[in-house]
Amino acid sequence: MMKFKITIAFLFVSILSNAQDILSLEQAAYYSDNKLDLPQEVTKIHDLNNTLDSFVGNWTGIYNGNTIVFRIYKARVYNSYSNIEEDFINIKYDIKDSNGNIVVSSAQSGLSEFHGILYHLDGYFGLNLHDACGNTRKIYVKPEVPQQNWSVVGASKTELQVIITQGSPQGITSDPLPNNSQCTSTADYLPNGAMLILNKV
Numbered sequence: 001m002m003k004f005k006i007t008i009a010f011l012f013v014s015i016l017s018n019a020q021d022i023l024s025l026e027q028a029a030y031y032s033d034n035k036l037d038l039p040q041e042v043t044k045i046h047d048l049n050n051t052l053d054s055f056v057g058n059w060t061g062i063y064n065g066n067t068i069v070f071r072i073y074k075a076r077v078y079n080s081y082s083n084i085e086e087d088f089i090n091i092k093y094d095i096k097d098s099n100g101n102i103v104v105s106s107a108q109s110g111l112s113e114f115h116g117i118l119y120h121l122d123g124y125f126g127l128n129l130h131d132a133c134g135n136t137r138k139i140y141v142k143p144e145v146p147q148q149n150w151s152v153v154g155a156s157k158t159e160l161q162v163i164i165t166q167g168s169p170q171g172i173t174s175d176p177l178p179n180n181s182q183c184t185s186t187a188d189y190l191p192n193g194a195m196l197i198l199n200k201v
Helices: 002-021 025-033
Strands: 022-024 044-046 057-063 066-079 084-096 102-105 115-119 125-130 136-144 159-166 195-200
Touching (some): 022 025, 025 044, 025 115, 066 195, 084 125
Antiparallel strands (some): 057 066, 057 195, 066 084, 115 125, 125 136, 136 159
């Protein structure tokens, strides 16, 4: 009987200690949005409530005559700077002209995906993009129920709000490239201040 009690006590302590080293996205967002330091014992920020599931999928819409396609997926990344394992979303993208030709894509040389940074309590996820021309963009994405379905109980979030801002991670901006440099800039197609609505497909 004593062995049984010791085992139960050990399990209880283990559960408590594990609970302290893992935060949900929402808990981590509370610390971040309120400019609070994370507890030192935190080693994982995981999507415990499956919040990121509503972001995942293919989204498309039209902006300035071009078709914007986002492919959002979840990723778990170990940050060697903070020593924290975190769940993020990343975005692969294609931007096509009115004839359906790809004008810029995350698959092109010198370009990259939008990489996740942080989930916020207002439901937006912030991401960064660096491109071949030294431009950066920060975008915020948030899945929403379309307005016509607001009164429908359990309606799916099939619209993605996208807000694009000038990026400058940690206050650093890229040096402009020489005028004769050849590069393809995603920022040309996703200008600072743009607001888009993409639909889930």
